[in-house]
Amino acid sequence: MVRVEFLGPIQKEALELDISNLNELAKILQGDAEVSDWLESCAVALNDTLVTSLEAPLKDGDKISLLPPVCGG
Amino acid sequence: MVRVEFLGPIQKEALELDISNLNELAKILQGDAEVSDWLESCAVALNDTLVTSLEAPLKDGDKISLLPPVCGG
């Protein structure tokens, strides 16, 4: 299972999903009305490292985080 | 009389000179071995305002300052 966390202002509980790559995650979240509007502006981290490709393979216990637009300071 | 002061590292006492413009001052200082080597790198202030022309007329009581290269901080 892969854990998917939604950070900051995205009001959504973490998901536990049985997926093997980020393409599968993209399809699931695009169909989720709570989160689909956020996807365009969200960065994605795998095990706390930002990723830039959908191809990275996922394994049991991985953590994915969705990071909406930031504004520190 | 016009007072001429030498600031910072120029080791020279102030002069009291009877001059009516900066051209006259330039001639006097170019002939002064204590200060002639400094002239190339010195800025000039008339009554504490930097000047960029030799033409400014001088009047009795004016103060001229020679400012050698600076390094604050």
Place this chain on the structure above:
Amino acid sequence: MLSLYTGPLDVPTILKEWYEEEHKSNYGAYIPFVGTVRSEDEIDGLSFDVYEPILESWFSSWQEKAKAKGAKIKMAHSKGDVMLHESSYIAAVFSPKRRVALEFINEFVEDFKASAPIWKYDLRDGQRIYAKDRSTAISGSGLLA
């Protein structure tokens, strides 16, 4: 050094501690940047969420960049609520040379604004409202869209 505090920062104390930690380290320049909550749009204050694991790795990468230039960085940020005229952010660079320090604080603060995983909310009428319009999508966003 990255320090997170719940609530506002004690700016004089932090600036003093950082100065005292480093003034004998032979850095000629110390430039802190202090961010203070401004009165704008009738807010009562700001509130912050911080995602620490990625903030720490982002900060580590800047520590490495600083080290490569012979410099050092320190940063403090608030979590939770920070009211009007209180401060939520201090970043500082120490460097042997002033040019490196002036350029580095500029680059660091700009990348902080664009990349650090911190979310800002306006506090207004007892509500906590995401500052969406002032927020920046992290580089590479939209991967799942």
Place this chain on the structure above:
Amino acid sequence: MLSLYTGPLDVPTILKEWYEEEHKSNYGAYIPFVGTVRSEDEIDGLSFDVYEPILESWFSSWQEKAKAKGAKIKMAHSKGDVMLHESSYIAAVFSPKRRVALEFINEFVEDFKASAPIWKYDLRDGQRIYAKDRSTAISGSGLLA
């Protein structure tokens, strides 16, 4: 505000005073630049001569430039001797916006180095030696040559 001190600056106290004077003035950014004497070329310290009348008019012109951008500047500098690892210079900008503050502190510190009527001496073996090689001729120099 321009403050001159005989000997080294009490950096934590000055940074604290300036912060407390302005943190309710609705400036979002406060950037001090602190200059500290580095151990180099076996010096024991530095010493400074300051020509106050022209320093004050130079500083006033920068206060006007700051005001035109909605910002404010403060500066402190030492006169006389400042030993190794002590500090001789603080310049600070306060501004509503960070971009203005980051650009202003850069321009201000660079023009300070090029124009402020302050002369620096190395203290070495009990002697006070003009730091000629590190000094910059003020723009327009050479008028009398």
